[in-house]
Amino acid sequence: MQLKVDSNGPYFVENGVLQITNVSHRDQGLFTCVARTPVDRDTASALLMVLDVPDAPEYLVLSDHKSRSVKLKWIPGDDHNSSTTEFIIEYEESQWEPGSWKELLRIPGNHNSAVAKLQGHVDYRFRVSGVNDMGRGRPSEPTERYKTQATAPDKNPENVKIEGHLPHEMDINWEPLLPIQHNGPGLEYEVFYKRQGVEEDWQKHTVKRHSFVVTNTPTFVPYEIKIQARNNQGRAPEPKIVSGYSGEDFPSAAPKNVSVEVMNSSVVKVSWTRVHKDTLHGHLGGYRVNWWRMRSLADFKKKHGDKQTLVFPGDRNDGVLPGLTPFSEYSLIVMTFNGRGNGPGSHLHNFKTPEGVPEKNPVFGVTDVQKHTASLAWAAPSEPNGILTGYLLEYQLSTYPYASRSAHLDR
Structure with missing residues (x-):
């Protein structure tokens, strides 16, 4: 078949190259270019292969109907020169x-x-779609509906969590079964x-x-818990046992033997004796220093x-407390805490x-300049961080040689 080459059509030639717009599967085939002169002719051929996602599978049918399974069979659609790598089976249920279609399984x-x-x-319906290197194709037509028989649950709830928000209660929560389960x-x-x-x-x-x-529990004692699903047909298999604690209460004892070791002028190390576990009444969170x-x-x-x-x-x-102000008196208390809150504080220490080194002088300036003298004024540092004994004045000549000098001034 001779092509009609037209700049306004699907086939046109530009700079000696055949251009095809809106390529489709109908364009696939052997293309031959013929060059003619009054005395001779020559040809060159090229095979055009069009790649695309697979067509939808056809004639999807159900067979071997059983109470909890069914067999699906289909005829694959055209893979369009890119081999089908897998099929995706989806389901939709009516209740x-x-x-809403959801993936059920994938097969080679x-x-x-x-x-x-x-x-x-x-009450199921099924459909199948093919996948190749070009992507996922359209799904098949859905099957007729197939409703399975009611049975006992296959599984029990997961992610069972035990928490205690109040001293004499135990909250049990779990991830419920999905409706389809x-x-x-x-x-x-x-x-x-x-x-x-x-x-x-x-x-x-x-x-x-x-x-x-669970109410009226002792405070913070270990429990064993299991959650079993059941419906009108029976129970799920025997559930796993999980462990947890009843509700926490505030710690009842304060840390003792609090001491402070000075590391430097702004850092100290605080030490204490741990509280006994029987006085925690909950999971130890740690220690808090105020x-x-x-x-x-x-x-x-x-x-x-x-x-x-x-x-x-x-x-x-x-623990170490940083960022303290030098040459100061401090007070501190230490307490422990759990999930319920803080325990009593230790004796005040x-x-x-x-x-330490004085802070920078907030004000400094030249107030009067004479031929051989200059008057300077400054303010005392806001935090001397110690007993202020004097000031160190440093100055430098602005002409060569740039010699630096200093002078100590009494307070």
Whole structure:
């Protein structure tokens, strides 16, 4: 077939190159270019292959219907010169999310059938689409509906969490089963619990929600818990046992033997004796140190500073407080904390920081310049950080040689 080459058509020649617009599968084939002269002719040929995603599979049918499985079989669509690498089987159910298609499984591209394992008490439809290196093709037409029989749940809830927000309660929460995992009507959860290490029977409560609060528990004692799903057809397999604690209460004891070691003029190390675990009444969070500046030792007037806090997580007996003001008197207390809150504070402990370098003079200037003299004025530092004994004045000649000089001035 001779091509009609036209600048306004799908085929046109530009700079000796054949251009094809809006390429489709109909353009696939052998193209031959013929060059003619009055005395001779020559030809050159090229094979054009058009790549695309696979066509939709056809004649998708169901067979081997069983209570929890069904076999799907189909005829693959044209792969358009790029081999199909896999097929994606999707399902849609009519009860929980009708019209929403979800992936069920993937199988290799050299297969044209698969057995799908299904949930109980679900009204299914299926469709299949092919995938190649060009991408995913359109899905097949959906199958007729197939409803499975109701059965007991296959699994129990996961991610069981035990928390205690109040001293005599235990909150149990879990991730509920998805609606499609119910396998039948009447889904409920059986909550079993008992104290760990104590010879006693399991306590059981049945709920429809995915949480339960056990009341009147001892404060912060270990429990064993298991959650079992059931519906009108029966129970799920025996659940795993998880461990947790009943509610926490505030710690009842304060750290003792608090001491302070001065590291330098602005850093101290605080040490204490750990509180006994029986007085924690919860999971140890760590220790909290509150401190505040009482006064500067250079100014005997009482001057309370703002309270500052530093938290030291975990089970430890010391911590470092940085950023203190030199030559000052401080007070501090140490306390422990758990998930409920802080325990009582230790006895008040006072300590002093040694002298440090004075802060920068906030004001400095030249007030009067004469032929051989200059008058200077400055303000005392806002924090002398010690007993101020004098000032060091440094100056430099502005003409060569640029010699530096200094002078010590008494306070």
